[in-house]
Amino acid sequence: MVKATSPMEHRLSRRQFCLAMVTTAGLSAAACRAGDNPAPSPSPGEASSGATLAFPEGFHWGVATSAYQIEGAVTADGRGRSIWDTFCDRVGTIADGSSGEVACDHYNRWESDLDLMRTLEIGSYRFSIGWPRVLPEGLGRVNRRGLDFYDRLVDGLLARGISPLATLYHWDLPQALQDRGGWENRDSAEWFADYAEVIFSALGDRVDRWLTINEAKVIAQQGYQYGRMAPGMTDAKAAGTVIHHLNLAHGRAISRFRASASRGQIGPCLQLAPCYAADQSEGAAAAVRTADITENTLYLDPLLRRRYPDLSKIDRALAAGLESAVQEGDLTVIGAPVDFVGVNYYSPMVVDGQGQPVQSYPVTAAGWQQIYPQGLYDALTRIRREYNSPEVVITENGVPDDPTDSGQPTADSARVNFLRQHLEAVHRAIAEGTAISGYHAWSLLDNFEWFAGYSQRWGLVQVDFETLQRTPKASASWYSTVARSNKLPSE
Ligand code: FCB
Numbered sequence: 001m002v003k004a005t006s007p008m009e010h011r012l013s014r015r016q017f018c019l020a021m022v023t024t025a026g027l028s029a030a031a032c033r034a035g036d037n038p039a040p041s042p043s044p045g046e047a048s049s050g051a052t053l054a055f056p057e058g059f060h061w062g063v064a065t066s067a068y069q070i071e072g073a074v075t076a077d078g079r080g081r082s083i084w085d086t087f088c089d090r091v092g093t094i095a096d097g098s099s100g101e102v103a104c105d106h107y108n109r110w111e112s113d114l115d116l117m118r119t120l121e122i123g124s125y126r127f128s129i130g131w132p133r134v135l136p137e138g139l140g141r142v143n144r145r146g147l148d149f150y151d152r153l154v155d156g157l158l159a160r161g162i163s164p165l166a167t168l169y170h171w172d173l174p175q176a177l178q179d180r181g182g183w184e185n186r187d188s189a190e191w192f193a194d195y196a197e198v199i200f201s202a203l204g205d206r207v208d209r210w211l212t213i214n215e216a217k218v219i220a221q222q223g224y225q226y227g228r229m230a231p232g233m234t235d236a237k238a239a240g241t242v243i244h245h246l247n248l249a250h251g252r253a254i255s256r257f258r259a260s261a262s263r264g265q266i267g268p269c270l271q272l273a274p275c276y277a278a279d280q281s282e283g284a285a286a287a288v289r290t291a292d293i294t295e296n297t298l299y300l301d302p303l304l305r306r307r308y309p310d311l312s313k314i315d316r317a318l319a320a321g322l323e324s325a326v327q328e329g330d331l332t333v334i335g336a337p338v339d340f341v342g343v344n345y346y347s348p349m350v351v352d353g354q355g356q357p358v359q360s361y362p363v364t365a366a367g368w369q370q371i372y373p374q375g376l377y378d379a380l381t382r383i384r385r386e387y388n389s390p391e392v393v394i395t396e397n398g399v400p401d402d403p404t405d406s407g408q409p410t411a412d413s414a415r416v417n418f419l420r421q422h423l424e425a426v427h428r429a430i431a432e433g434t435a436i437s438g439y440h441a442w443s444l445l446d447n448f449e450w451f452a453g454y455s456q457r458w459g460l461v462q463v464d465f466e467t468l469q470r471t472p473k474a475s476a477s478w479y480s481t482v483a484r485s486n487k488l489p490s491e
Contacts, residue, residue, distance in 0.1 A: 062125060063126070095451060135198065278353075427488065
């Protein structure tokens with residue numbers, strides 16, 4: 001880990017004062033709410049006084065995965081190709097030259113993986129449905145064998161008392177749809193809604209909660225603007241168009257869900273990165289406002305306020321691509337009411353006066369991730385303050401193995417620290433009145449980490465990619481204790 005000094009000024013805040021009121025007493029201090037003024041940020045870990053922190057009754061303790069990252073079996077039972085199969089085939093795209101061809105072989109080992117979750121006392125499982133398994137051509141013909149896999153998975157979860165949280169799209173677009181223009185084609189919103197409807201009619205009677213699209217921001221930025229992920233384009237205008245089509249696809253899926261007989265709840269899955277200034281200059285303050293648009297409000301505002309933020313300061317090509325895609329009535333569709341907001345949080349964004357990202361906090365083996373638990377608190381409480389207090393589910397939060405962590409892959413004390421500090425931030429946000437109903441650690445298993453291949457290990461459970469054997473790490477047993485007791489144990 002690279003240690004760095006914080007650019008933030010730390011003073012004792014009203015939040016920290018409130019925190020002192022909600023330690024072993026659990027969450028009885030809801031009256032002690034922060035006002036609308038952002039308070040200075042306490043350092044990570046400052047919140048912990050070694051006391052036990054209790055979570056609200058019924059809080060969902062979960063783990064998260066996604067189809068392409070764990071399933072493998074890419075040609076089994078009639079699955080079609082996805083854009084990630086194609087992307088991995090291109091030389092130089094994946095750090096270790098690997099792919100999700102075998103991954104964790106979860107497609108064949110799902111039952112023992114579910115048993116493992118049961119043993120770990122996991123209450124909620126976030127998984128994604130592989131669109132090309134169910135609709136190999138992306139639309140039209142349904143591949144029953146592919147659908148049956150998810151049918152069995154959902155039944156298997158319910159039989160073990162684990163609540164299913166299903167993501168409709170976690171980046172594995174059918175290649176056949178990419179061949180028709182993919183998310184740049186406005187029809188993609190309708191393709192997605194049609195696919196969603198197939199899934200709702202098959203599983204809607206049993207799935208408790210649904211997520212529409214995982215991290216539209218990362219798809220647009222990494223897939224279309226910077227080219228590090230599938231489909232590997234470097235075209236800011238296309239990225240802008242794709243943002244709007246992904247938002248529209250989300251909205252159309254919500255309408256189909258409401259029209260279906262499904263019994264559960266549905267929401268988006270947004271990766272939020274609270275933005276901070278690296279110094280006190282006016283330039284840095286302005287850069288923060290711009291970064292906040294591309295990191296957060298391009299997604300939060302249309303979905304939760306039915307409008308886009310002011311685009312005049314962001315990349316001109318991106319803004320042009322987005323604006324040219326918007327048609328009359330779209331924002332009404334996009335802003336359809338949701339039941340909850342899924343939040344993925346990994347890292348803050350710190351920018352200097354030139355708008356350049358700055359590394360101000362410890363950087364993890366992922367390279368792009370800085371450890372700043374206060375950022376999670378800031379993201380959660382902002383949703384409450386600025387977006388009318390919707391229910392929030394934390395749908396991803398985690399860290400890769402720290403290579404300096406003792407050399408023993410299952411003795412992952414850095415991950416335990418990370419989880420503890422972030423859960424303390426969640427606890428504080430709840431104590432101050434933010435409605436948060438669950439937390440999902442990324443990830444259950446070490447898996448195929450996109451362009452990093454298998455070089456980064458994000459699991460609570462270690463996977464030996466030679467033998468595919470699973471071995472729980474120290475963090476798995478720590479997290480299991482938290483889930484069982486509904487409390488953060490004292491250190
Ligand atoms: C998130 C992705 C997830 C995983 C983590 C580390 O952005 O949603 O699939 O790769 O990062």
